[in-house]
Amino acid sequence: MWRYFVKRLGIAVLVVFTVSVISFGLLRLSGDLAQNLAGEGATQAQVQDIRVLYGLDRPLPVQYVDWAGRAITGDLGRSLFTNDPVFHLIAARMPVTAVLALGSLLLAICVALPLGVFAAVYRNSWIDRAALGMAVFGSAVPSFWFALILIYVFGVQLRWLPISGSTTWWHFVLPMVTLSTMVMPQIMRLTRGGMIEALDADYVKMAWAKGLNPGVVFFKHALRNALLPVVALAAVSLGFLLGGSVIVESVFSLNGIGSLAYESIKRADFPVVQSILFVLSFIYVLLTLLSDLINARIDPRIRLH
Amino acid sequence: MADTTDACREPILSVRNLDVTLKTAIGELHATRGISYDICPGETFAIVGESGCGKSISSMALMGLLPRIARARADHCLFDGQEILSLSRRQLSKIRGNTLSMIFQDPMTSLNPVYTIGDQLTEVFVRHGKGTRAQARDRAVFLLERVGIKNAAERLNAYPHQLSGGLRQRVVIAMAMMCSPKLIIADEPTTALDVTVQMRTLALLSELQKEFGLAIILITHDLGVVASLSDRVAVMYAGQIVETAPTAQLFADPTHPYTQGLIRCIPSYGEPHPDAELPTIPGMVPSLIGRQKGCAFRNRCPLAFADCAEGDTIALRETHGEHAYRCLRPHDALMAHWRGLHGEPA
Amino acid sequence: MSNAPAPLDNMDLAMPTPWQQSWSLAKRHIGLQTGALIVLVALIWAVFAPWIAPADPYAQDLANRLAPAVWQDGGSWAHVLGTDGFGRDVFSRLIWGTQVTMIVGFGAAVISGIVGSTLGMLGGYLGGRVDAAVIFLINVKLAMPGVLIALSLVSIFGGSLLSITIILSLLFWDRFAVVTRTATQQVRTREFIAAAECSGASRGWILFREILPNIANQIIVIGSLEMGIAILIEAALSFLGLGIQPPTPSWGILVSEARDTMFFKPHLIVAPGLAICILVVGINLLGDGIRDITEPQGRN
Numbered sequence: 001m002w003r004y005f006v007k008r009l010g011i012a013v014l015v016v017f018t019v020s021v022i023s024f025g026l027l028r029l030s031g032d033l034a035q036n037l038a039g040e041g042a043t044q045a046q047v048q049d050i051r052v053l054y055g056l057d058r059p060l061p062v063q064y065v066d067w068a069g070r071a072i073t074g075d076l077g078r079s080l081f082t083n084d085p086v087f088h089l090i091a092a093r094m095p096v097t098a099v100l101a102l103g104s105l106l107l108a109i110c111v112a113l114p115l116g117v118f119a120a121v122y123r124n125s126w127i128d129r130a131a132l133g134m135a136v137f138g139s140a141v142p143s144f145w146f147a148l149i150l151i152y153v154f155g156v157q158l159r160w161l162p163i164s165g166s167t168t169w170w171h172f173v174l175p176m177v178t179l180s181t182m183v184m185p186q187i188m189r190l191t192r193g194g195m196i197e198a199l200d201a202d203y204v205k206m207a208w209a210k211g212l213n214p215g216v217v218f219f220k221h222a223l224r225n226a227l228l229p230v231v232a233l234a235a236v237s238l239g240f241l242l243g244g245s246v247i248v249e250s251v252f253s254l255n256g257i258g259s260l261a262y263e264s265i266k267r268a269d270f271p272v273v274q275s276i277l278f279v280l281s282f283i284y285v286l287l288t289l290l291s292d293l294i295n296a297r298i299d300p301r302i303r304l305h
Numbered sequence: 306m307a308d309t310t311d312a313c314r315e316p317i318l319s320v321r322n323l324d325v326t327l328k329t330a331i332g333e334l335h336a337t338r339g340i341s342y343d344i345c346p347g348e349t350f351a352i353v354g355e356s357g358c359g360k361s362i363s364s365m366a367l368m369g370l371l372p373r374i375a376r377a378r379a380d381h382c383l384f385d386g387q388e389i390l391s392l393s394r395r396q397l398s399k400i401r402g403n404t405l406s407m408i409f410q411d412p413m414t415s416l417n418p419v420y421t422i423g424d425q426l427t428e429v430f431v432r433h434g435k436g437t438r439a440q441a442r443d444r445a446v447f448l449l450e451r452v453g454i455k456n457a458a459e460r461l462n463a464y465p466h467q468l469s470g471g472l473r474q475r476v477v478i479a480m481a482m483m484c485s486p487k488l489i490i491a492d493e494p495t496t497a498l499d500v501t502v503q504m505r506t507l508a509l510l511s512e513l514q515k516e517f518g519l520a521i522i523l524i525t526h527d528l529g530v531v532a533s534l535s536d537r538v539a540v541m542y543a544g545q546i547v548e549t550a551p552t553a554q555l556f557a558d559p560t561h562p563y564t565q566g567l568i569r570c571i572p573s574y575g576e577p578h579p580d581a582e583l584p585t586i587p588g589m590v591p592s593l594i595g596r597q598k599g600c601a602f603r604n605r606c607p608l609a610f611a612d613c614a615e616g617d618t619i620a621l622r623e624t625h626g627e628h629a630y631r632c633l634r635p636h637d638a639l640m641a642h643w644r645g646l647h648g649e650p651a
Numbered sequence: 652m653s654n655a656p657a658p659l660d661n662m663d664l665a666m667p668t669p670w671q672q673s674w675s676l677a678k679r680h681i682g683l684q685t686g687a688l689i690v691l692v693a694l695i696w697a698v699f700a701p702w703i704a705p706a707d708p709y710a711q712d713l714a715n716r717l718a719p720a721v722w723q724d725g726g727s728w729a730h731v732l733g734t735d736g737f738g739r740d741v742f743s744r745l746i747w748g749t750q751v752t753m754i755v756g757f758g759a760a761v762i763s764g765i766v767g768s769t770l771g772m773l774g775g776y777l778g779g780r781v782d783a784a785v786i787f788l789i790n791v792k793l794a795m796p797g798v799l800i801a802l803s804l805v806s807i808f809g810g811s812l813l814s815i816t817i818i819l820s821l822l823f824w825d826r827f828a829v830v831t832r833t834a835t836q837q838v839r840t841r842e843f844i845a846a847a848e849c850s851g852a853s854r855g856w857i858l859f860r861e862i863l864p865n866i867a868n869q870i871i872v873i874g875s876l877e878m879g880i881a882i883l884i885e886a887a888l889s890f891l892g893l894g895i896q897p898p899t900p901s902w903g904i905l906v907s908e909a910r911d912t913m914f915f916k917p918h919l920i921v922a923p924g925l926a927i928c929i930l931v932v933g934i935n936l937l938g939d940g941i942r943d944i945t946e947p948q949g950r951n
Binding site: 123201202203205206207208209210211212213214216220221224225298299300301 | 398406411419433464
């Protein structure tokens with residue numbers, strides 16, 4: 001078990017490193033940073049000064065090592081636009097996005113898990129069809145459009161909920177509903193598929209043959225086995241929601257990581273963009289490790305590997 | 306072997322005309338037709354046939370474990386004096402695992418991978434109100450030792466994947482024994498095991514049966530298993546019992562052409578020459594979808610003639626004792642054919 | 652009773668060929684038919700947009716801005732869905748938008764399908780270090796926040812149809828790789844692969860002539876899924892202003908342009924959004940349907 005986990009950890013570190021190299025390289029491809037910084041009317045000499053000042057005259061690998069070395073200590077550089085430390089910018093914006101992503105994931109799980117279980121237990125019934133229909137619709141609806149429709153119906157017509165900003169908890173309701181539809185169909189399908197597989201498995205037939213109650217058969221014997229892939233998906237989904245909140249944050253004017261990234265991309269504030277990419281992939285990798293640990297708790301075959 | 310040539314007066318299980326049908330997209334599939342048998346306390350009754358002949362699904366019907374698309378009907382299905390086909394799910398679940406239990410084919414998949422052996426053994430005992438958790442534990446240890454598992458108390462904390470296939474099947478057998486059942490349905494209990502392990506598992510089953518006075522329905526495609534373990538046999542083909550007899554008599558006087566073919570396919574039987582090619586039964590099993598007519602075996606039968614396609618079904622004929630077969634040919638003609646297969650004068 | 656050798660009725664069912672079986676299943680598969688119909692209509696709109704669209708999608712008519720739709724007061728059949736803030740015919744823009752949507756969606760699905768399937772098949776077939784490298788690449792891809800990467804890349808390389816298609820295809824190859832890798836591993840163990848290997852077939856031959864046909868239906872299913880997602884993300888990027896650039900009629904841009912007037916002209920938002928939704932549902936139904944009628948399990 002520990003050897004397995006250490007190996008996973010090693011791969012995770014390598015993944016984070018590779019992602020950081022890619023995002024670093026990607027944004028340096030975008031053109032001459034010094035020219036951007038200096039602005040349109042700058043002379044050649046001014047641009048050169050800036051290049052030296054920011055260390056942009058050095059070879060790329062040296063720049064990367066310099067950046068990565070400081071990133072490890074939490075120093076992600078400064079914004080080209082506001083000159084604030086990037087770390088502070090991200091730290092200030094993270095809570096909104098974290099609440100949004102976690103809340104959406106919880107909402108999605110609370111709806112999708114029972115729905116998936118019922119759909120599997122009552123296969124081909126109206127509840128199964130309704131669940132699948134909702135999944136088909138949910139994975140086909142553009143989230144920015146769904147957000148606008150929600151705003152129009154619940155914010156403007158019915159006036160039940162606020163439509164922008166993040167001052168109260170009520171402000172998070174519509175964004176969470178929107179965002180949760182992005183992951184709900186997958187969780188529902190995976191739960192349903194896992195449950196169907198488990199319900200057809202011999203050990204569930206055995207559980208019936210032992211005369212156990214339906215509740216025990218469904219929840220003790222089937223669901224625990226069906227849950228393994230769902231845990232992994234939930235972790236991946238959370239990572240996806242953190243990065244995917246950009247659309248929802250933009251529509252609902254929430255000041256989270258997504259909107260920070262969006263603003264920074266639009267004004268070519270590359271230290272910020274690069275750091276956000278780095279931080280999000282770091283969080284993603286942490287989450288997958290966490291899901292491995294949870295699955296090891298659920299499944300002894302992993303635990304005793 | 307217990308002497309059960311006379312039908313016992315109080316069968317533990319009595320099945321009359323059990324029909325199982327499956328609804329499929331292209332029509333109604335007749336999985337079993339008119340299955341009838343009685344099982345006496347303490348005897349082993351083998352049901353033998355190739356896969357798809359309906360031998361498993363008929364026992365699933367008894368357990369109430371049919372897939373949703375299946376329907377079972379029968380004149381009666383009396384287990385321990387109760388009509389089990391008409392029981393509610395609740396009432397049925399009180400019998401299952403309790404007085405009527407089941408051993409599945411594949412021990413690798415019939416144990417839940419995420420719970421310990423002990424948990425899975427004790428839950429059935431506690432569920433049926435046989436005692437406390439501690440008593441269930443004692444019973445589990447006792448039975449695990451009885452089925453030949455060493456360090457039984459420690460093994461209770463093991464997970465299924467930590468045991469070999471043979472050990473797992475012993476655990477499954479112990480699990481079926483937890484509530485002292487009157488009848489165990491064993492569905493291909495040794496098919497998934499290595500040959501050497503098969504023999505030991507069969508021996509164990511037969512010991513347990515004598516010791517605890519169990520009745521066993523043994524479902525198998527392997528006549529070798531039948532010969533070594535059962536008191537009486539029913540041979541099934543295409544959803545029907547085509548021949549039923551005490552085991553020794555079936556091997557001595559196989560009457561139905563299908564039984565004859567099956568017995569000739571046993572490697573150690575049939576041809577005496579080791580290099581001779583093993584005989585097979587030519588042709589394919591007919592489709593069971595739609596209305597069934599005449600004898601289902603007629604397209605593969607060496608003795609078939611025009612009348613075999615007539616009528617709804619072929620009647621079961623008694624020869625002597627408890628031996629009966631489902632064929633239009635007279636007994637003498639069939640036996641002459643059997644002797645002819647061995648080169649003896651007809 | 653006669654003792655003559657048996658003249659027997661033929662009880663064996665004639666086995667239909669796989670194509671016949673798939674076709675007979677397709678005829679009963681309502682989901683597949685609905686999906687095929689939707690995709691077909693979208694294709695016709697995309698290909699024949701210049702002839703179908705009643706008006707020039709770029710022609711502004713500032714005197715006739717925000718004209719009502721045909722079912723509203725003062726609406727006319729000249730502008731079925733009315734006009735937008737520049738007086739352009741919304742229905743024509745919607746039809747032309749199909750072109751952008753189908754090109755980007757189909758292009759991204761095909762390119763990512765080729766990249767991902769190649770990686771997955773190589774990893775699954777060769778195993779060892781190649782496989783480890785493929786798995787590592789997949790892990791790296793999964794760890795990167797896709798939408799943000801796409802936004803950054805579009806801001807760098809611009810929002811042309813070509814660059815958007817290529818950028819989106821960078822986002823979706825991983826699922827192809829995961830699925831084809833597993834499928835290849837399963838196919839690899841079958842006898843006909845061993846037979847081909849023994850008869851001295853080259854690796855390339857085995858991969859493309861023996862393995863690919865056996866996993867093709869899974870690739871098609873993933874392809875339909877990814878095409879749907881690519882369409883959704885293209886629309887989202889265009890909506891955010893970092894995708895297809897106006898005035899090109901992309902459905903995402905249509906929604907974005909209608910946003911200012913959504914409180915009094917909600918149908919201008921509903922129409923393009925619904926179009927995206929219906930098309931993606933159609934593509935997914937088609938993909939699921941193809942899986943249902945070609946998978947061996949689906950044949951019983």
